[in-house]
Structures are given as structure tokens and as C-alpha cells.
Amino acid sequence: MISEAVIKRLPRYYRHLKQLSDSGVERVSSNKIASVLNITASQVRQDLCNFGGFGQQGYGYDVAKLKNELAAILGLDKVYDLIIVGAGNIGRALAGYKGFKDDGFYVRALFDIDPRCSSINGIKVYQMDFLKTYLNQNQVDIAIIATQKDSAKEVASELIANGVKSIWNFAPVELEVPEDVTVENISMSESLYVLSYRSKTRKEKKNSAQ
Amino acid sequence: MISEAVIKRLPRYYRHLKQLSDSGVERVSSNKIASVLNITASQVRQDLCNFGGFGQQGYGYDVAKLKNELAAILGLDKVYDLIIVGAGNIGRALAGYKGFKDDGFYVRALFDIDPRCSSINGIKVYQMDFLKTYLNQNQVDIAIIATQKDSAKEVASELIANGVKSIWNFAPVELEVPEDVTVENISMSESLYVLSYRSKTRKEKKNSAQ
Numbered sequence: 001m002i003s004e005a006v007i008k009r010l011p012r013y014y015r016h017l018k019q020l021s022d023s024g025v026e027r028v029s030s031n032k033i034a035s036v037l038n039i040t041a042s043q044v045r046q047d048l049c050n051f052g053g054f055g056q057q058g059y060g061y062d063v064a065k066l067k068n069e070l071a072a073i074l075g076l077d078k079v080y081d082l083i084i085v086g087a088g089n090i091g092r093a094l095a096g097y098k099g100f101k102d103d104g105f106y107v108r109a110l111f112d113i114d115p116r117c118s119s120i121n122g123i124k125v126y127q128m129d130f131l132k133t134y135l136n137q138n139q140v141d142i143a144i145i146a147t148q149k150d151s152a153k154e155v156a157s158e159l160i161a162n163g164v165k166s167i168w169n170f171a172p173v174e175l176e177v178p179e180d181v182t183v184e185n186i187s188m189s190e191s192l193y194v195l196s197y198r199s200k201t202r203k204e205k206k207n208s209a210q
Numbered sequence: 211m212i213s214e215a216v217i218k219r220l221p222r223y224y225r226h227l228k229q230l231s232d233s234g235v236e237r238v239s240s241n242k243i244a245s246v247l248n249i250t251a252s253q254v255r256q257d258l259c260n261f262g263g264f265g266q267q268g269y270g271y272d273v274a275k276l277k278n279e280l281a282a283i284l285g286l287d288k289v290y291d292l293i294i295v296g297a298g299n300i301g302r303a304l305a306g307y308k309g310f311k312d313d314g315f316y317v318r319a320l321f322d323i324d325p326r327c328s329s330i331n332g333i334k335v336y337q338m339d340f341l342k343t344y345l346n347q348n349q350v351d352i353a354i355i356a357t358q359k360d361s362a363k364e365v366a367s368e369l370i371a372n373g374v375k376s377i378w379n380f381a382p383v384e385l386e387v388p389e390d391v392t393v394e395n396i397s398m399s400e401s402l403y404v405l406s407y408r409s410k411t412r413k414e415k416k417n418s419a420q
Binding site for chain 2: 007008010011012014015016019036037038073074075076078080089090092093096097099100103104105141142165166168172173174176180182184185186187188189190191192193194195196197198199200201202
């Protein structure tokens with residue numbers, strides 16, 4: 001059983017190794033990884049040990065090998081079928097995001113209560129009331145909720161009732177879901193609040209130092 | 211000194227209390243907060259104690275009061291001036307995001323190497339080479355990086371060299387910044403990787419159970 005904390009760090013390792021690999025770097029030490037990711041080197045070694053311990057004393061990690069191993073662990077060697085519910089600013093931005101396909105994530109359809117366009121970036125936009133039928137006829141690995149706050153809970157219920165097990169939630173609400181369903185929240189406002197908290201404390205420190 | 215972990219949880223408390231307050235709820239127990247946020251009640255009480263301990267045995271927390279206290283702690287009773295660098299899909303979506311103003315975050319300008327529109331949602335789009343001049347003439351509390359991966363590091367350096375202390379990074383790179391600068395990453399791909407990891411392990415479990 002891999003701990004939650006490790007699972008959350010894995011994607012950061014993967015992303016960093018992908019960057020290194022793209023830049024032609026062939027090997028890397030745990031110290032170097034640690035300094036970029038702002039964690040300790042022993043943490044890095046411990047985390048990667050959980051997945052087979054590929055590092056070698058005095059040599060470090062083979063970037064390409066470790067990247068591929070992590071990709072396999074993260075399931076990035078597969079193709080995932082996605083849908084997006086909500087075709088507002090966020091939904092449209094996601095539909096146009098080029099990075100997904102590189103990792104095997106394919107957005108197959110959008111749904112909206114008021115579809116103004118019949119397709120966005122080549123992806124068909126359907127009426128909300130077609131969602132249930134669509135889910136029953138198509139494989140959907142991940143559903144993105146990009147609706148307004150008020151409709152997010154209802155949308156989540158409908159997705160779950162029709163077999164969706166992974167939800168990527170961009171709406172600013174906490175969703176309560178059954179145990180076998182995974183929700184990942186992209187909490188934009190939370191991240192912004194951390195920044196405002198730091199701006200504020202920074203200003204306070206500056207003022208009290210004067 | 212408040213720990214990193216608590217700072218990260220504060221916004222979630224705030225958001226939940228705002229939801230309760232918007233729904234007309236006047237008081238709430240630590241148990242109720244804990245169940246929605248998926249943490250333990252004793253954690254909730256401990257966290258909120260760090261900020262003055264507003265709860266009362268048998269009564270719970272006064273929602274409005276706690277919400278306002280948290281808003282003040284998070285610095286949400288102030289106005290913040292934001293700029294967005296990069297006017298692609300993400301930059302445009304952020305420029306159109308209505309939720310920011312409610313919390314006092316005002317996007318004042320966008321910058322792009324190739325501005326196709328002179329303004330987006332009433333916000334002026336400037337040429338990238340005007341960024342330095344703009345930063346020297348205007349107060350910028352938070353800068354959003356919504357550029358491609360390859361330019362993000364260079365943009366961050368320019369922002370920091372011209373006095374920006376808070377960066378909200380939407381580009382999929384780890385930025386290395388001086389100690390007095392705060393970076394919050396909206397790591398879309400990381401969040402998605404967690405979902406793919408879970409989809410994969412769910413499928414594996416299902417297959418091995420068959």
C-alpha cells in the first residue's frame with residue numbers, strides 16, 4: 001500500500017524527469033532532484049525505493065529508465081477517455097489544452113446546459129440531457145466537472161450514478177462521493193488564498209520591521 | 211509560526227464556511243466540518259485553535275464569525291492587483307473568471323508575445339516587452355504565469371527582477387525562486403496523473419479479483 005503523500009509526489013517526480021529527458025539529461029542524483037522539488041534527498045530515495053529502487057550509489061538514476069518506470073506506475077502508458085461537463089471559460093480552456101494528448105488523455109465530448117457552439121477544437125458539444133445516454137454508450141475513464149459551483153454536486157451525482165469512477169473537479173465545491181470514486185480537485189481559489197495569505201504576512205513583517 | 215500544512219488547509223476551511231454562510235447556516239460543529247473536508251474532528255479543532263480557538267463546547271462554531279476571522283487571516287479583506295502573463299487558453303480563461311473579484315483579486319493587465327486582441331473581458335493585453343516598464347510603474351501583488359512551458363522560467367526571472375513577490379504558476383515547470391518569493395503551482399497534469407494512477411490501480415484490482 002503506497003501512502004497518499006507518496007502518490008501525490010509521484011507526478012512531480014515524473015514531470016521533472018520528463019523535463020530532464022526532454023533536455024537530453026541522461027542521469028541525475030537524488031540530491032539534484034531533491035533541490036529542484038524542494039524536498040530532502042533522503043525523501044527522494046525513500047519514495048523511489050517504494051517503486052523498486054532504481055538508483056545506484058555514485059551514479060544516480062538513469063533518467064530515461066526512471067521516467068518510463070514512473071510513467072508505467074502512473075498509468076501514463078495507456079489511453080484515457082475524458083469528457084468535460086460545462087463549456088464555460090474553464091471547460092473551453094481545457095478542451096483546447098494541447099498537453100493532454102501527449103500523456104494519453106483524450107477529451108471525447110463536452111456537455112453544457114446551453115451549448116453555444118456545436119464543437120470546440122474539434123470536440124463535439126452536447127446538450128446536458130444527453131449525458132446519461134452518452135455515459136451508457138461510451139467508455140469514460142475520467143469526467144471533468146467545469147460547471148458553476150451550484151450545479152457541480154448534481155453533475156457529480158449523475159456521473160457517478162452512470163458509472164464514472166474518476167472525477168476531476170474544477171468547480172469550487174467539496175464533492176462527497178462513494179469510496180470507490182476518486183475526486184481530484186483543482187482548487188484555484190485555494191491556491192490563490194495561499195498567495196494572498198503570504199502577501200499579507202510579507203507586508204506585515206515589512207511594516208513591523210520598519 | 212504556522213505550519214505549511216495548516217496554511218494549506220486554511221483555504222479549505224474558508225471555502226467551506228463561505229458555502230455554509232451562503233446557504234444560511236449559522237453554526238457548525240467540528241465533526242461536521244471534518245466529515246465534509248475528509249479530515250478528523252480533532253484536526254479541525256487543533257487547526258482552528260491556532261487562530262484563536264473560536265469554538266464552544268456544545269455549540270460549535272459561529273459560521274459568520276469564523277468565516278470573517280479566516281478571511282482576515284487569509285488577507286481576503288484586502289484588494290490584490292494581478293497581472294497575467296500569457297494570453298493563450300489558460301490566460302484567457304483566467305481573465306474571464308468571475309470568481310476572483312468576489313475575493314478582492316483584480317486582474318489589471320495581460321501580457322503576450324503575440325497579442326491577438328487588444329483587450330480580453332475589458333482587460334488590456336500588452337506586448338511582452340512592455341512588462342518591465344509596467345512592473346516599474348504599477349503595483350502588482352500577484353503575477354500569473356500562463357505561458358508555454360519553455361518560456362515560464364524566463365518570465366519568472368523577469369517578474370522577480372522587477373519586484374514581484376507572489377507568482378501563481380500555471381505552466382508545467384518547477385520554478386526555482388529566491389526565498390522571499392512565493393510560488394503556488396496549479397499543477398494540472400499532476401492532478402490528472404493522480405487520477406490516471408487511480409484508474410489504473412482500480413482496473414488492476416478489478417482484473418485480479420475476476
